[in-house]
Amino acid sequence: MALDPDFMKIRSILEKHHDYWSKSIPLIASENVTSPAVREAAISDLVHRYAEGWIGERVYPGNQYFDEIEELCLKLLKEIFDAPFIDARPISGVVANLTVYTAFTQANDKMMAISIPVGGHISSGPLKAKTGAFIGGTAGAVARLDVDYIPFDRYGLNIDVDAAIKAIKEKKPKLVQFGASVFLFPHPVKELTPIAHEAGAHVNYDAAHVAGLIAAKQFQDPIREGTDTMTTSTHKTFPGPQKGIVIAAREELAEKIKAAAFPSTTSNHHLMHVAGLAVAAAEFKKYGVPYSKQVIINAKALGQALYERGFQVVCPEKDFTESHTLLVDISNFKDAIGLGKDVEERLEKANIVANRNLLPWDIIEKRNYKNPGGIRIGSQEITRLGMKEKEMERIAEFFKSVIVDQKDPTKVATEVAEFRADYQTIHYGFETTRKAYEYIKIA
Numbered sequence: 244m245a246l247d248p249d250f251m252k253i254r255s256i257l258e259k260h261h262d263y264w265s266k267s268i269p270l271i272a273s274e275n276v277t278s279p280a281v282r283e284a285a286i287s288d289l290v291h292r293y294a295e296g297w298i299g300e301r302v303y304p305g306n307q308y309f310d311e312i313e314e315l316c317l318k319l320l321k322e323i324f325d326a327p328f329i330d331a332r333p334i335s336g337v338v339a340n341l342t343v344y345t346a347f348t349q350a351n352d353k354m355m356a357i358s359i360p361v362g363g364h365i366s367s368g369p370l371k372a373k374t375g376a377f378i379g380g381t382a383g384a385v386a387r388l389d390v391d392y393i394p395f396d397r398y399g400l401n402i403d404v405d406a407a408i409k410a411i412k413e414k415k416p417k418l419v420q421f422g423a424s425v426f427l428f429p430h431p432v433k434e435l436t437p438i439a440h441e442a443g444a445h446v447n448y449d450a451a452h453v454a455g456l457i458a459a460k461q462f463q464d465p466i467r468e469g470t471d472t473m474t475t476s477t478h479k480t481f482p483g484p485q486k487g488i489v490i491a492a493r494e495e496l497a498e499k500i501k502a503a504a505f506p507s508t509t510s511n512h513h514l515m516h517v518a519g520l521a522v523a524a525a526e527f528k529k530y531g532v533p534y535s536k537q538v539i540i541n542a543k544a545l546g547q548a549l550y551e552r553g554f555q556v557v558c559p560e561k562d563f564t565e566s567h568t569l570l571v572d573i574s575n576f577k578d579a580i581g582l583g584k585d586v587e588e589r590l591e592k593a594n595i596v597a598n599r600n601l602l603p604w605d606i607i608e609k610r611n612y613k614n615p616g617g618i619r620i621g622s623q624e625i626t627r628l629g630m631k632e633k634e635m636e637r638i639a640e641f642f643k644s645v646i647v648d649q650k651d652p653t654k655v656a657t658e659v660a661e662f663r664a665d666y667q668t669i670h671y672g673f674e675t676t677r678k679a680y681e682y683i684k685i686a
């Protein structure tokens with residue numbers, strides 16, 4: 244049977260994409276790779292369906308089996324996160340945050356979160372900077388919240404507790420949101436939540452990056468530390484399909500969250516990813532603890548190995564990180580190579596995928612997000628590929644070849660592909676004969 248030329252073209256590009264990832268070192272801190280079992284669920288018939296409303300109360304027919312899946316998904320997630328209520332309808336981390344804003348705030352309410360230059364995410368950002376410059380953060384631009392920043396110790400890479408206590412007491416926000424996109428150390432939730440509650444705030448913890456580590460009890464436990472809700476993406480350290488969830492610490496918050504998730508912030512809730520998330524949750528229940536432990540061990544080992552090879556990995560005095568993420572100040576390579584954009588591009592030519600990132604002090608140095616002074620690295624996806632401390636040394640050597648020794652990156656790409664040949668299956672997932680980045684043809 245002859246295939247349509249447009250379809251063949253699309254398929255061949257997809258095959259190249261899969262082949263590229265099978266030969267690269269994936270170090271983006273906000274991504275992960277799902278297991279073949281999750282991918283199977285994600286290409287089921289659910290890719291076509293709607294299930295508006297709550298389980299058993301849908302306003303769409305045809306959901307008798309999907310109801311069973313969503314129920315099972317929530318049961319597994321509630322077990323993993325040890326929480327009384329979860330809504331898995333937000334389609335991403337941003338939408339999960341928007342669901343919380345919708346449920347617990349009103350336009351013009353004050354919100355406090357950490358700022359983007361020190362590692363905060365755009366979804367907790369204001370509409371405009373104090374200077375009037377457009378930022379377009381979801382909290383300001385969509386939920387119309389008046390966003391102020393939680394004071395941050397830019398060199399210690401964490402919230403400044405004393406200054407934050409003072410600021411929360413003074414500003415009396417309606418919402419305090421912890422969490423970050425450069426999230427190296429647990430936030431002082433225990434210290435600040437009582438102060439925020441006293442000031443009348445709802446407290447949310449954006450666990451997008453660290454949800455897997457939290458579920459495995461390897462980072463911090465925001466719900467037991469006092470937060471009211473926790474939002475997260477399901478596809479960073481938690482190795483599920485792309486989606487978002489809202490977790491409530493108390494059952495009584497459920498109705499507000501449910502009403503905000505539907506009809507306010509979702510209609511179609513990407514049912515195939517609810518099924519994939521159910522499978523990912525089942526895998527996590529079995530393998531989540533050893534996986535998360537290794538993620539952190541690998542991040543620390545990679546931090547040390549890079550540090551020993553001349554990379555200014557931040558916070559060496561704190562063992563670099565307590566999570567999956569490393570932040571590297573690459574400004575010492577400014578003359579030889581350039582800044583974040585240039586280093587990112589050079590690494591990419593060597594099939595090493597890590598993104599440029601603002602350093603908390605870039606603003607002082609007059610650098611911006613387009614070509615910042617840092618590179619962010621995540622250890623979660625390489626851990627899923629079965630890599631351990633020994634492989635972190637190899638990866639640091641590749642970094643050295645490309646950046647310190649300035650070897651031709653296209654030559655290093657060949658060595659990277661050879662190295663990757665031994666790491667082609669997903670670990671910490673259900674057994675399978677499929678490869679991690681296999682392109683599966685069904686047409």
Ligand SMILES: Cc1ncc(COP(=O)(O)O)c(C=O)c1O
Pocket residue numbers: 273334335336337338363364366422423424449451452476477486487
């Ligand atoms: C802290 C934080 N919150 C929210 C998000 C948004 O998640 P998503 O991309 O799933 O919408 C991210 C994404 O990287 C993030 O880092």
